[in-house]
Amino acid sequence: MAEEIEFVLLDSSYEIVGKEPVIVLWGVTLSGERVVLLDRRFRPYFYALIKRGFEENATAIAAAIRRLSKGSSPIIALEVVDKKYFGRPRKAVRVTTVIPESVREYREAVKKIDGVEDALEADIRFAMRYIIDKRLYPFMVYRVPVEDVGKNPGYRVDKVFYVTGEPQRITDITRIDMPDLRLTAFDIEVYNKSGSPNPNRDPVIIIAVKSSNGDEKLFEADGYDDRKAIRGFVDYIKSFDPDIIVGYNSNGFDWPYLMQRARKVGVRLDVTRRVGAEPTTSVYGHVSVPGRLNVDLYHYAEEIHEVKVKTLEEVAEYLGVMKKSERVLIHWWEIPRYWEDPEKRPILEQYARDDVRATYGLAEKMLPFAIQLSTVTGIPLDQVGVMGVGFRLEWYLIRAAYEMNELVPNRVERHEESYRGAVVLKPLKxxxxxxxxxxxxxxxxxxxxxxxxxxxxxxxxxxxxxxxxxxxxxxxxxxxxxxxxPGFFKTVLENLLRLRKQVREKMKELPPESPEYRLYDERQRALKVLANASYGYMxxxxxxxxxxxxxxxxxxxxxxxxxxxxxxxxxxxxxxxxxxxxxxxxxxxxxxxxxxxxxxxxxxxxxxxxxxxxxxxxxxxxxxxxxxxxEDGRIDIVGFEAVRGDWCELAKEVQSTVAEIVLKTGKIDEAIRYIRDVIKKLREGEIPVEKLIIWKTLSKRLEEYEHEAPHVVAARRMKEAGYDVSPGDKIGYVIVRGAGRISSRAYPYFMVKPSDIDVDYYIDHQIVPAVLRILSYFGVTEKQLKAASTGHRTLFDFMRGKRG
Missing domain, CATH: 3.90.1600.10 (B family DNA polymerase, palm domain)
Known part of the structure; x- marks a missing residue:
């Protein structure tokens, strides 16, 4: 029966039913019903750009394209259209077929036809093509003419509809209408006694979940049989039925591990809203969970430049979610020992709870921005975090091009070219x-x-x-x-900045402490991020x-x-x-x-x-x-070792504290006394090894390194011990006592005892150089920092001396 519904769009996908594509729109009505809208009317298409001088031959070119038609996916429509390409009027032929995958095949054949300059927009994925053409944006409210088809056993939703007419947006950028969405955070712990976790060998011993209804649950393996844990997780997801699932590095670890492990032990990872479907790794490397939005918060943590080591506990502490001192911390290589010991297992269980609580807390901090970024760009929430800022802006530009009748250029492989950058003055020292x-x-x-x-x-x-x-x-x-x-970019940017201004005007009507204010603030930030990316994009x-x-x-x-x-x-x-x-x-x-x-x-x-x-x-x-x-007393450090990643935590901490002492009190001697105290504690073994770890990323495969840098040597030692290492991995190492070059004394931090640490290396190559970046300007020497006493000089004495 024909009717209209109002719903918030969450995600889009498509399926081939029979020999025809069907668009699948996943959404939530404002009354809280989970729905699927199926549109059987839309077909894939692309454009054949006609060469200049061949415009009169457009009809003949279209006829030549028609002769390419194949029975597996026939060309069902050809239309000569007037478009713009880089702002100039051009003729093109719009080529419509049936099966989305056949577009690529037709594209290559069409480019060979005489009079065709190029095939354009053939690489825009079918589900994205639909939401662009229908002007659909995630988390916006739409009114859609539909036909209720009742329950469909293929979908785990309240209702399924066929779309019978065009969707009409009933909210705009200055209005936020959001139903309550169900959220689940999850985190897995793996028993890995022999090096890096291997899903063909090592069981998932704990799956922790925390949900927006207050649930906190642990699904545990039966000894080393993890089928019970995986089934418990699957049953929970189907029962609670979250709209959004979040994890931390879940695209990189938790989901791929669960997917492979479930196959190994014969458990179906049936956590989607599409019956019969399972999670799959999709475009841009994200894991797609049909009907649910899978968000890996690690991708947003990567954009927090102030935190160099992006572990869950570091990011959670930085964002004020959970202090490291108030949670259980267990090194990953120690997990088997805690699992095997009945007395220690409760500590491991608390560690798993703390991990998932931290993940859920990060979601509360990060999701509002992620959702607004999805709304503004039109990119589904599970993909927008994985994309670089260039791709985010590009999808926004593709939508703008559709509105402005502009053809979208193809992506072309080209070498990076440099050009002169901005003014950076030499500072007054x-x-x-x-x-x-x-x-x-x-x-x-x-x-x-x-x-x-x-x-x-x-x-x-x-x-x-x-x-x-x-x-x-x-x-x-x-x-x-x-x-x-006005050109394409000018029009797009004026629109972005105008929208941002409208959102900021709306914010003035709201109390700053209200949840609505925060959502609008995240929306204007998303608009700002896009606008600021435009120059770098070009x-x-x-x-x-x-x-x-x-x-x-x-x-x-x-x-x-x-x-x-x-x-x-x-x-x-x-x-x-x-x-x-x-x-x-x-x-x-x-x-x-x-x-x-x-x-x-x-x-x-x-x-x-x-x-x-x-x-x-x-x-x-x-x-x-x-x-x-x-003015508020905070210290702002830019460009020193304290905010770079190739120094240990202790060096950063000491440098930051010295900066604070010098700038707040002006007492140089107090800074020197503080450094001496740190050196004394280091010599007496009172500094935790964790503060001495140096983190460095592997940029290529181990065999490609010609020089034996410390992190490369440490990575080789990890590999010899059975751990997987690959490009992109952050290697944490410490320097131990002994003879030879520093590189030869670099060991993975989890392979050494505190007594092995080369204290002199950390004094001479970490602490002293880090603080002398600041103190050497005031005449302080390395010898003074290591000596037993110091005179009472202040910053103000020094400044008077300079002026004199």
Whole structure:
């Protein structure tokens, strides 16, 4: 019976039923019913771009394409259409067939036809093609004409419908309507006594889950028989029926391990909403769980640059989810010992609970942004986190191209090309009081908008500028861009920034502590991330809309803009301490800073705002390296070892503390005493080995390394002991006592005893160099740090001495 329903779209996929494709839309009604909408009417298509000069032959070209038709997936429609390609009017033939997989085959054949320049949009996946064409976005509400087909035994949902008409969106970017979604976090523990876990050998001993209804459960193996644990997990998922399943590194470990282990022990991993389907590794490397959104939170943790070692416990502590000191921590190689010992097993069970609680807590922090990113880009939630920012922006651009009747370019393999980047001034070395950081708001997107930059607006012949109302000419590089009409990127970016402004206006109507405010805040952040990615996207060799000249022009205008601001700041009498890309560090004189802001806004035509104010900031002579004391008392460290990954935790901790002592108290001698105390504790074995681990990523296979770097030697030792190591793995090693080069004394941290540690290495090559980055400027030497006493010098004495 025909009716209309209102539902929130969660995901889309397709199936072949008989010999026809059926789009499957998974959703939730606002009243909380889980539904599937099946659309049998949509068919795959692509475009044959007609060469210039062959437009009159379009009908003949279409006839030649028709002769390619095959019975397995016939060409059912051909239409000559007027489109735009890089902004220029072009003729194309829209080629429609039946089976999505046959599009690739037809594409190659069509390209060989005389008069065809290229085949376009053949690589847009069928389910994405549908939601683009129907203007569907995840987590938006739609009203759809449907026919209720009652229960369908093939789907674990409340109702199944056939789509009979076009969906109408009833929410927009400034409105958030969200039904309560069911969420489950899970985490597995594996018994691995012989090196790296192997699903063909090692059982899954615990599967921990935590859900939005308050459930916390452990599904445990019966000794070393894990069928009970896996079945318990499967039954739970089917019973609770979550919309979203989250894990931490679950795409990389938990799901692949469970999938292979379940096959090995003969248990069907029947956790999907599609009866008969199982999880599969899909595009972009994510694991697809039909009907549920599988989200690996590790992909969002990778974007937190402040945390260098992305373990669950480190990220959970950094985000305030769970302190390491308040949870059970067990090294993975110790798990078998805890499982085998009845007295220790409860500790392992608590460890599993803490892991899944931390995972659930991270989901509460990260999912709001992930969901808004999915909504804004139109990419399903289970895929958007796995994609790089370039791909996220590209899907947004593909949707914009559809709206603007633009053909989407194919992805082309090309070599990376470099071009001159932004202005980075050499900083004024030393300690500076009362410094303001001015930040150009969305500098590069605004340059692209102001100067109409894009691959479709480049003008090669200066004589042509007149017909476009003139051209903008980029300084230094001389690339020209037409003034009129607005190009593809300008239109897209204006729309993005307008939407962000609308969302931020909406936020002003809400109390900042409300859940709605937070969702809108995440939405405006998602819009900002996309807009800011646009300039880098054009210079990315993998981009469909690649344009090196555009990226060069944008950085040239950026350099001109910041140099103009610096010149005016100096005219005002402001001391310019540092400048980097789109920010300026100047002495904080409120009246003069206001004049500088007015000049940038009213004369240069760009937005600039106060980003930070430092009570005190210290610069070395190096660019992109400074330590500042913010007005609220926080220490801001940029570019020093304290935030780099190839130093141990102790070196980072000591350097950060020294920076805090120096900038807050000015007492150099107090910093020296603190360092000596740390050295003393290290010599007396009071520093945990965990703080001495150095983490380094393997960038290639072990056999490809020519030089024996410490992390490579440690990785070889892991491999000899039976552990799997491969490119991308983070290797944690420590340096032990003994003769020979440092590399030869690098061992995996879990293979050594505390008494093996080479304390002198950590003093001479980690702690002392890290703190001398700051203290050497104040005349402190390595000898002083290791000596027994120090004079009472302060930062302020030092500064007076410099001035004198």
């Amino acid at each position: 030393g300690v500076h009081e009362n410094v303001v950081v001015l930040d150009f708001s969305s500098m590069y997107p605004n340059i692209m908008i102001k100067y109409n930059v894009g691959p479709d607006t480049i003008v090669d012949d200066p004589a042509e500028c007149e017909k476009y109302g003139g051209c903008y000419v980029a300084p230094e590089v001389g690339h020209r861009f037409r003034k009129q009409p 210079g990315w060799s993998g981009a469909r809309w690649y344009c090196k000249r555009c990226a060069e022009a944008v950085t040239a205008w950026g350099r001109s803009l910041i140099l103009s601001a610096i010149e005016y700041a100096r005219k005002l009498g402001l001391k310019v301490i540092y400048g980097d890309t789109d920010s300026l560090f100047v002495t904080y004189d409120p009246e003069k800073v206001k004049k500088l802001i007015d000049y940038v806004v009213n004369v240069l035509g760009f937005e600039i705002k106060i980003d930070k104010i430092y009570r005190r900031v210290f610069f070395t002579e190096a660019k992109k390296r400074y330590v500042g004391l913010l």
